[in-house]
Amino acid sequence: MSAIALVFLSVLSDIMIPIAIGGGIALILGVVIVITAKFFDVPVDEKLESIKALLPGANCGACGFSGCEAYADALAQGEPNAGRCPVGGPDMAEELAELLGLAKPDFIPETAQVFCQGTTENTNKRYEYAGTPTCIAAAGLFTGPNSCAYGCLGFGDCIAVCQFGAIGIVDGIAVIDSSKCTACGMCVKTCPKELIRIIPKHLNAYTVRCRNKWPGIQTHKHCKVGCIGCQRCFKACKYGAITMDGPLAVIDPDQCTHCGECLSVCPTKAIRNGLTGNVPEQIPSEEAG
Amino acid sequence: MKEMLIILFSAILVNNFVLSRFLGICPFLGVSNNLKTAMGMSTAVIAVLVLASGFTWPIYTFLLEPLGFGYLQTIVFILIIAALVQIIETILKKSIPSLYQALGIYLPLITTNCAILGVAILNIDEGYTFLQSLVNALGAGLGFMLALFLFAGVRSRLDKADIPQTLKGLPITLVAASLVSISFFGFKGLIERLFG
Incomplete structure (x- = not known):
């Protein structure tokens, strides 16, 4: 009887000492953590x-x-x-x-806008691109397969980064649905051709939908709707809202009064007005993207 | 001195903890997406590795070993590492908030990084002295950083490559990791020749 008790005791001590060591260390560490937490307390705002x-x-x-x-x-x-x-x-x-408790912010809603109208109808392909189907990869191969080196490549890098499903590819170019766009600017950063700009969300906004810096003749040869830098809109604008960036007209949305003068003189229809005219009837679903 | 250099460089190159010993694979695959997160993670790992080795070695040598409870090392080391990370986090939050921000989520994540426990146990198994343990831990951390940085580069190339649908994502990442790992086997025997 006493032998069993002895064995039991020795087994107990075999178990108890490791438990005591483990528990002791854990206890000490716990106390240290509590002390440091008290000592280095950061008030939460x-x-x-x-x-x-x-x-x-x-x-x-x-x-x-x-x-x-x-x-x-x-x-x-x-x-x-x-x-x-x-x-x-x-x-x-x-x-x-x-x-x-701040003053009521004057919030101007904004939207992203693709500054290119180089649809498959308006531009040509220089070569058949068969590589990785992303804009950034295609742009690395002789600036991409488009005849216009400045134009939208249409592989949809912007679609991939858009968290709001506001972008779709229509006729080979990216088109932004301004009703879904929140102007977060992710697509602006992604586009390798820097074609996307954030503009005020004015339903009657006038924009030169082109970023081409080639001389007019060359531009016109490669894209039917490119800005050829004829300066007609520049001269027609009474409000100084249009400036010439080399052979490219640029409309300042802050100064534009939406009078429509520039639209009527533009020979190539590079200037367009309105955001709604740009909204595709159906944004392709995610499987397509 | 020569011995220290051998320990340091063999921990970085020959016995690289990620690529040769396959410890810390989870953060290796998880945060090697870009260089910035890789930087944050590996800095935190280096700091915790060195500190953890600095604490576990004396506790094993002066407490567990003399009492004959060496077999308790795993559980005791886990306790110490977890508590250590917690304490470091609290102190950093108060005293160096910018560093705390930079390390961000990676600091608490390290608690469960097996490389930390691995280094602590290997220090004991190899019979290193205290200083050697610290050097080994530093080397392990630098090796982790090196592997992470190299692999972040590999992965940025992978992103732009045209990968077959079935291999996209993790499968191709694992294949690439094994190739990088094989390349590190080229260092075998190199360090002993260099310093020996």
Whole structure:
């Protein structure tokens, strides 16, 4: 009887000592963690948390900060403009302003716009491209298969980065549905031809839908609707909204009064008005992209 | 000194923890997408590796070993590493917030990185002294960084390549990782010749 008790005791001690060592170390470490946590306590800013909860969390950087967190930080520390986030839209800007006690932001809705009309009808192909089907890869091979070196390649790199399903390929070029676009600017950063710009979301916006810097003759040879730099719109505009960037007319959306003078004089129809005319009837579904 | 150099360089090149010992594969595949995250992760790994070795070695040598409880090392080391990471995180958050931001999510993730535990146990198995353990840990961290950086480069090329549908994503990444690993076998025997 006593022998069994002895064996039992020795087994118990064999188990108990390791448990004591493990438990002891764990206990000591736990105490150390609690002490450091007390000692290095960082108060959590409740205002910051509620700002973060309001922001959409797209982390696109369109506000000019590195992400939603950085913008929330800036707001909490006194950034006066609550209307920097295009993704959240005017409603969210108002809520933010209310929360922070800021002046009501004057929020101008914006949208992305593809500055190219080089559809398969209007341009030609120089060669058959059979490589990786992305714009950035195609652009690396003699600036891409398009006859116009500045034009949209239509492989849809912008579609891949768009988190809002606002872009589709129609007739070989990217087209943005302004009703879905939040102007986050991801496509602007992605396009290897720098064809996408953020413009104010004006339903009657006038834009030169071309980025071609070739001389007019060369442009016209390769694209029926390219800007040939004839300067007619430049001369026709009474408000100084059009400037010439070399052989390319550029309309400043802030100064444009939407009078339509430039549209009527443009010989190639490179100038277009309206965002809605640009919306494809059906954005291709995700399988197609 | 020569011995230290041998330990350091063999931990970086010959016995690279990711590519030869296959420890820490998860972060290796997880954060080698781009150089920025690779940088954050590997800096955090180096810091935690060296600190963890600095704590586990004395506890094993002066506490577990004399008492005859060497077999407890795995569980005790896990405890120490987890607590250590937690403490480092709290201290960083208060005293160096910018570094805390830069390391971000990677610091708590390291708790479960098997490379940390691997180095701590290998230090004991190889019979290293305290200083040698630290050098070994530093080498392991630098090797991890090297592997991560090299592989981030490989992966950025993979992104632009035309890969067959079945191999897209993780499969081709694993194939590429094995090729990089094979290339590291070229270092076998090199270090001993260099310093020996």
